[in-house]
Amino acid sequence: MNKITDVVMKPLEKSIYLKPYTMHFTQNGQKKTWDLLGIHDSVAIIIYNKLRKVLILVKQFRPAVYLGTIDPQDRQIDHPIDTAKYPPENGITIELCAGIVDKQLSLAEIAREEILEECGYDVPVGSLELIGSYRSGVGTSASVQTAYYCEVTDAMKVTQGGGTDDELIDVVEMTVAEVKDYVTQRDVVNSPPSFLFGIYWFLLNKSSKY
Ligand SMILES: Nc1nc(=O)c2ncn([C@@H]3O[C@H](COP(=O)(O)OP(=O)(O)O[C@H]4O[C@H](CO)[C@@H](O)[C@H](O)[C@H]4O)[C@@H](O)[C@H]3O)c2[nH]1
Numbered sequence: 263m264n265k266i267t268d269v270v271m272k273p274l275e276k277s278i279y280l281k282p283y284t285m286h287f288t289q290n291g292q293k294k295t296w297d298l299l300g301i302h303d304s305v306a307i308i309i310y311n312k313l314r315k316v317l318i319l320v321k322q323f324r325p326a327v328y329l330g331t332i333d334p335q336d337r338q339i340d341h342p343i344d345t346a347k348y349p350p351e352n353g354i355t356i357e358l359c360a361g362i363v364d365k366q367l368s369l370a371e372i373a374r375e376e377i378l379e380e381c382g383y384d385v386p387v388g389s390l391e392l393i394g395s396y397r398s399g400v401g402t403s404a405s406v407q408t409a410y411y412c413e414v415t416d417a418m419k420v421t422q423g424g425g426t427d428d429e430l431i432d433v434v435e436m437t438v439a440e441v442k443d444y445v446t447q448r449d450v451v452n453s454p455p456s457f458l459f460g461i462y463w464f465l466l467n468k469s470s471k472y
Pocket residue numbers: 279302303304305306357358360361362363398428429454456457
């Protein structure tokens with residue numbers, strides 16, 4: 263997919279993607295603090311190719327997932343990460359097509375763009391079915407994700423997908439049986455809860471119809 267080398271952790275200096283804060287508040291008269299991150303809201307799309315009966319998913323290297331595979335004592339600042347001990351492939355996830363809300367467009371328009379950029383399908387915005395919105399994290403980050411469902415056909419496939427600019431995304435197709443096996447495996451599922459939510463939503467609401 264892509265070869266990851268020369269990994270080293272540095273302190274966060276300035277970011278347009280995350281804003282770290284400490285919230286100070288008083289709860290029942292007791293002063294408290296909570297450390298947290300402000301992050302962008304996002305959209306995620308369950309894409310189903312109804313012609314070939316496959317879910318259209320994305321695979322990519324996620325630095326945060328990779329960090330999670332590394333023992334805390336081996337994550338020290340400025341100490342190179344031993345990629346022989348910690349294979350970077352363990353940071354590769356399978357996810358729903360998704361993207362951050364960083365443009366002045368409707369959520370459905372942003373979802374339409376992500377489907378095109380990441381998966382290569384050009385879909386009419388009206389074909390997106392709104393599923394709902396939920397908190398994407400509650401402990402350390404504050405953002406809302408809105409999920410959509412979208413059916414596609416091969417006629418809508420206009421590019422290979424793969425993301426924009428520096429993104430390196432592989433499009434993967436899974437049958438309903440394959441995705442069922444994947445989400446029920448005993449090993450850690452290398453996917454976020456939003457993916458599990460979307461797949462179970464699909465299995466509950468859509469898969470019996472095909
Ligand atoms: N975070 C970050 N740090 C950088 O240094 C950094 N440097 C560049 N970028 C750019 O940010 C964009 C992020 O890509 P997307 O818009 O496709 O959003 P996703 O990463 O897919 O995230 C969504 O989907 C996930 C799965 O459901 C959810 O967990 C997230 O909450 C949800 O937002 C890309 O253009 C990437 O090049 C960074 N992004």
